[in-house]
Amino acid sequence: MTTQDTFISHLIELRERLMRALVAVLLPFLAVFIWPGPGAIYDLLALPLMRALPEGARMIATGVITPFMVPMKVSALAAFMVALPYVLYQAWAFVAPGLYEHEKRLALPIVVASTVLFYLGVAFCYFFVFGKVFAFINEFAPKSITPAPDIEAYFSFVITMFLAFGVTFEIPVVVILLVRFGVVSVEKLRQARPYVIVGAFIVAAVVTPPDVLSQFMLAVPMCLLFEAGLFLARFVGKRAEGASDYKPPSDEEMERELDRPDR
Numbered sequence: 515m516t517t518q519d520t521f522i523s524h525l526i527e528l529r530e531r532l533m534r535a536l537v538a539v540l541l542p543f544l545a546v547f548i549w550p551g552p553g554a555i556y557d558l559l560a561l562p563l564m565r566a567l568p569e570g571a572r573m574i575a576t577g578v579i580t581p582f583m584v585p586m587k588v589s590a591l592a593a594f595m596v597a598l599p600y601v602l603y604q605a606w607a608f609v610a611p612g613l614y615e616h617e618k619r620l621a622l623p624i625v626v627a628s629t630v631l632f633y634l635g636v637a638f639c640y641f642f643v644f645g646k647v648f649a650f651i652n653e654f655a656p657k658s659i660t661p662a663p664d665i666e667a668y669f670s671f672v673i674t675m676f677l678a679f680g681v682t683f684e685i686p687v688v689v690i691l692l693v694r695f696g697v698v699s700v701e702k703l704r705q706a707r708p709y710v711i712v713g714a715f716i717v718a719a720v721v722t723p724p725d726v727l728s729q730f731m732l733a734v735p736m737c738l739l740f741e742a743g744l745f746l747a748r749f750v751g752k753r754a755e756g757a758s759d760y761k762p763p764s765d766e767e768m769e770r771e772l773d774r775p776d777r
Contacts, residue, residue, distance in 0.1 A: 552585030566648030635683030689743025
């Protein structure tokens with residue numbers, strides 16, 4: 515098989531994987547569109563804010579098609595969250611044939627752990643952070659005004675916060691990978707702890723609303739997750755130092771890779 519044929523076969527497989535991922539997102543999107551409907555999905559997303567607002571307060575839509583488009587975007591977001599494990603599996607299945615066995619043993623747990631941690635970050639944001647932050651903001655709002663948040667602005671805020679907390683919860687995976695691949699040692703990371711703490715509060719100040727509570731509720735988990743990553747990386751580092759699966763591939767492994775039909 516020539517290099518051009520191999521390249522074309524990879525493109526065909528990539529297209530098939532992307533189509534499967536797209537279908538995996540489209541099916542739950544159609545399901546939630548039929549029942550319970552985009553409006554109900556948005557109401558569920560807006561529930562933490564509505565609980566914090568004064569009784570009788572409602573959200574507003576300033577655009578002509580905003581009442582239609584924003585719930586549709588929320589439904590698409592919910593569908594993507596449901597299909598995320600399968601989408602990541604398709605990405606894994608595409609790159610797995612080009613990996614050695616020891617790389618496969620490391621990559622699959624990393625993909626699973628990253629998915630679970632991202633879900634935990636989003637859940638922590640929705641069930642804990644939103645309620646505290648919205649109640650805190652509402653208490654400081656002047657009593658002479660009637661809050662009426664815009665639904666599109668709220669959706670943008672939710673997306674930003676979900677991404678911030680979802681990515682933040684990936685810190686243990688990042689720390690473990692840095693140690694596992696020898697980029698930095700656990701001792702160096704411990705020495706960098708003061709800079710990490712300062713950086714966590716700077717990042718929290720940038721990505722969260724300009725209130726102390728939300729910044730604090732993002733920065734503290736970042737620091738705690740960094741410490742959790744350091745704790746786990748100690749064991750990973752010890753295994754990496756004496757493990758045999760990280761030595762260079764043997765001649766037999768190289769011959770098997772070269773004899774593969776897709777090479």
